[in-house]
Amino acid sequence: MKDKIVNFCNGIGIDTIGFTKCRVFHELHDFYIYRKENSLENEFEEKDIEKRINPFIYMEDGKTIISVAFPYVHNFNNHKDVYFSKYTQGKDYHRVVKDYLGQICEFIESIGGKAVPLVDSNALPERYIAALSGVGFIGKNNMVITKKYGSYVFLGEIITNLDLEASSNENLVNEIKNFTQCGECELCYKECPTKSINKVKKNSNICMSYITQKKDLEKKWIKLMNGRLFGCDTCQSCCPYNNHIELSPIKDFQVIDFMENVDLEEMIYMEKKTFKEKYLNTSCGWRGKPVLQRNALIAFMVKMENGEISEKDIKSPYVREYYNIIKNIV
Template identity: 55%
Template sequence: MNYKANIMEFCKRLGLDTIGFTRLRRFDELQEFLESRRQNGLQNEFEIEDIESRINPMLYMEEGKTIISIAFPYLFSKEINGDIYFSKYTRGEDYHKVVSMYLRRICEYIENIGGRAKYFVDSNALPERYIANLCGIGFLGKNNMIITKKYGSYVFLGEIITDLFIEEDSPIECECNECNLCMRACPTKCINEGKTNPNICLSYITQKKHIEDEWFDKINGRIFGCDTCQDLCPFNRYAELSNINEFKPFEYMESINEDEIVNLNNKAFKEKYASTSSGWRGKNILTRNTMIQLMKNGRYKGPISFSSPYIEDYYCRLLKHFKL
C-alpha cells in the first residue's frame, strides 16, 4: 500500500493540501541552539524547558517511524478594522479545538489502514516549525515563522507521529534573501537574524499576566497577538484565503465593541471570547489591553466599580503613565 499517497488524498478530502513527511529521529542538531537560547534568557514562560523532550520525539511514541506535518490556513481577511483589534489568528474558533478535530480524523484513518498514530497541537514540546521545514511544508523565515508557498505564514501547524514507514520529503531553504522588512517593522525589534527574542515580541507581551509600564505605548491597539511582521511580509501579499470554515471570524472579533471588552463580565466572556484562541488567558487580559488603548486615546475614564483588583491596579498605573 502507498501510505503516503493515501494519507495525502484523505487529507485533501478534508480540505487540507499542505502536508509533508519526515523520518522520526532525534533532533540532536537543535541541542546547542536550544541551550544557547536558555543561557541567554531567550526562552519565555510558555516554552517547555526540558530540552530532551524537545529533541527526542521517540518519547511520545517509541516505535514511531514517521512524523507528518500539516498546515491549517486560517486567513479570511487581511483587513484591520479600527485602532483596536485582535490578531487574525484569534478571530475564529479556537485553533486548538479545530486542528485537534482534523488530526483526530486523520489518525483514525491511519489506524484503519493498519498503523498507529498520535497527534499534537501547539501545547507540546515538539519543535513544530523545525519539523514543518523538514517536511517541506515551507521555509523558516527571518521572523521565525513557517512560510508556505500557498498560504504564506497564515497557518497553524499540527503533527502526527505514526509507526508507518513513509517516504520523507525534503526541507526548503529560506527564501527571504536580502529582505529585512519584518526586522525593520517590528515595533520592539525582537526579530534579529539568529537571535530573535520572543520575550519582547508584542504577541507575547499582550498575553503576559503582568507587563511593565514601558509596554503601554507599544501595545498600540493590540488586544491579543501581533500581526506586524506578517502583514508586511512579501510572501503574504498574495496568500490564498482559508477554506476551513471553523476559522471564519466571528463578527464580534472584527467589529470590536470596546465598551463590552473594557467592562467584560463572565457571561459575555464565556458566550463569546472564551471560544477563541484569545480566551485561554482569561477576560482580564482582554480588558487590560483594551483599556490601555482607550486611555492612551483619552477615551476611557473608568467604571464606578472595577471587576477585579488586577484591573484597578492597571487603571491606576495607566492614569499615571498617560498623565490623565
C-alpha cells in the same frame, strides 16, 4: 500508504502536508542550550531540552512525522486602530486543529497504522519539523511560510508507526541561519515594534504578541501595544510572501463579528457570562478574562480621544491596578 493519507487529507480540505523521518533532532540541542544560557526562553517554553528534540517520548515506535498546515485567514482587511491578531478571530484553533488531526489519525488506524496527534500539547519544534517536511520554509520573522497560504497557518503534527516516504534536508539548519528564501529583505526587522527580531538574535521575551499575553506587564510596553488586544501580526502583515496568498477553506476559522468589530467598553466591564459565551471560545480565551480586560483598557485609554472609563465600575482589582498605571502614563 502515503498517497492514501494525502488523498484523505485533501478530501477533508487539507492540502498542505509533509512527511519527515521520526528521529531525535540532535542538531537543535546546541540552539536550545544557547537560548537557555542567554535567557531567551519565555514562560511558555518547555525547559527540558530532551522533550523538545525527542519525538519518541510521544510514540516509542514512531517511524514518520506528518506535518499539517491549517490556513486561517478569511479576509485581508487592514487592521483597524484597535484589533485582535488574525489568528484569534475565528474559533479556537486548538479545538479545530485537534478535530482535523483526530480524523486523520482515525484514517491512519483504519489502514493498519498507529497515530498520535499533537497540537500545542507537546514541546517538539513544529516549525522546524514543517520545514523538514517540505510544508514551507522558516523566514526572518521566525514563521513558517507556505507557498499557498504564506505564514497565516497553524501547525499540527502526527507521529505514526508507518514507514512512509519522507523529505529530508541536511542543510536546513544552515538555510535557517542564512534565511536563504528571504534574501536581502528585512521588512520584518524594520517593522517589528520591539525589535524582537533583528539581525543579531531573536528574543521572544520582547515579542509584542507575547507581551500582550503576559500577566505582569511592564510600563514601557503600554504605549507600544498601540491598539493590539491580543497578538501582533506586524511581521506577517509586511512580509512580501503574504501579498498574494489564498484564503482559508476552513469554515471554522471564519472571522467572528465581535472579534473584528471590537466593543472596548463591553470588554472592559464584561462579566464572566459574556467572557464564557464569547471570548472563551476563541484562541485568546485561554489567557483569561482579566488580561483581555486589561488590554482593552489600555487600548481605550491610549487610543480613544472621546469617552471616559469609570474606575468604580471596574470590578477586577487586577484591572483597576492597571487603570491607575495607565492613567499616569497617558
